[in-house]
Amino acid sequence: MTTAEDKRTLVQEFKLDPDSELRFEIESKNEKVYLVLKSGLAEVFGTELVKGKSYEFTSGAKVAVFTWQGCTIELKGKTDVHYVAKETPMIMYSNCHAALELMRISAEKDNVKGPVTMVVGPCDVGKSTLCRILLNYAVRMGRRPLLVDLDLGQGQISVPGTIGALLVERPASIDEGFSQEAPLVYHFGHKAPAANPALFSMIITQLANTVKERIEVNKKTKMSGVIINTCGWIKGLGSRKIVQRISSAIAFEVDVILVLDQERLYNELVRDIPNFVKVVLLPKSGGVVERSKSARSEARDQRIREYFYGTPKNSLYPHSFDIKWSEIRIYKIGAPALPDSCLPLGMKAEDHLTKLVQLTPNAGLLHHLFAVSFSEKDDDEIINSHVAGFVCVTNVDTERQMITLLSPQPKPLPNNVLILSELQFMDSH
Structure with missing residues (x-):
């Protein structure tokens, strides 16, 4: 009642x-x-x-x-x-937009690249929201900026465990965010950079190079610049996280770093970043709430579910089909390093974190996500190539040597090269 x-x-x-x-x-x-x-x-x-x-x-x-x-x-x-x-803090955020707009006007006059802005800070301080505000304001001024998402845990452009870039041509929908048409996505396969720092550094460099190439051929985007969202600042990682921030900023040739609610990080960046990069400290919104680990996990599951099934307002209807083991090649990136005792005298162990390892299909692949690579080769090009999309293994039949895939599009797959992700999805539909 x-x-x-x-x-x-x-x-x-x-x-x-x-x-x-x-x-x-x-x-x-x-x-x-x-x-x-x-x-x-x-x-x-x-x-x-x-x-x-x-x-x-x-x-x-x-x-x-x-x-x-x-x-x-x-x-x-x-x-x-x-x-x-x-x-x-909206007035301060608006002032940041105004300063970026002045930089874009100057870039237009000199026919050079517009401002590249990186937003950094701890977890749950509103980094993604600030990026959204700055992008929306830019689009409302007639700009066509690029969003670059380096936040592995959230998956703003694709599923969690990826980084990518997206051309923003219209303001975000109030309830569903930016249009996800034709994103550029690179596979990492883990929830945090610490799982494989060497691979994370490699794909960031690859993404940065591709972004630079693409903005050179699109004059409007070149003048509009880039807004970069990053992973949260995690306490305890200290200088390693600082180095990661700086190397990412250098890779993308960042002009402005906006630091949200982290005075220590701000001071360390001011100390270590070259003087020509502007570093600005901003407050977080009073409405920001810190999420628990379970809430983060639920948000990741929801993001993957939306990738396959859409949202209540925009439902998608994925396909499920069987495929023979012989028709696909499955890889994972990274292998255990050999101990020094197993190597010839005087020889150093090579870095196995970016080694491509071919896998035999097995029951352990059940519920895992896989990136569908664009690469046709069996070499490092698979690691450096952006991906066509993602599938999920919903059944493994070892007797018939078949696996069942949940896929956004019907059979056949765009390519037969699949790359394993540590992220899993239990399909309850």
């Missing part, structure tokens, strides 16, 4: 003053909340709200509605948390 108290919470109206923000979260399963802009002007992470249009949000949504001039917002449905914040 619905009580009078429940009925009062179903429809709520908020009048926001200029430069304030309505923040709300939905944690309850199967709960839906509808957001309507009744009057004034407002935006969600840099994307303008259309007056009178109803926007739907479901479980897991964390939303901030910001207004520069004041507005009236209506919420229909139950939120777990909602409040109006008078203090918000």
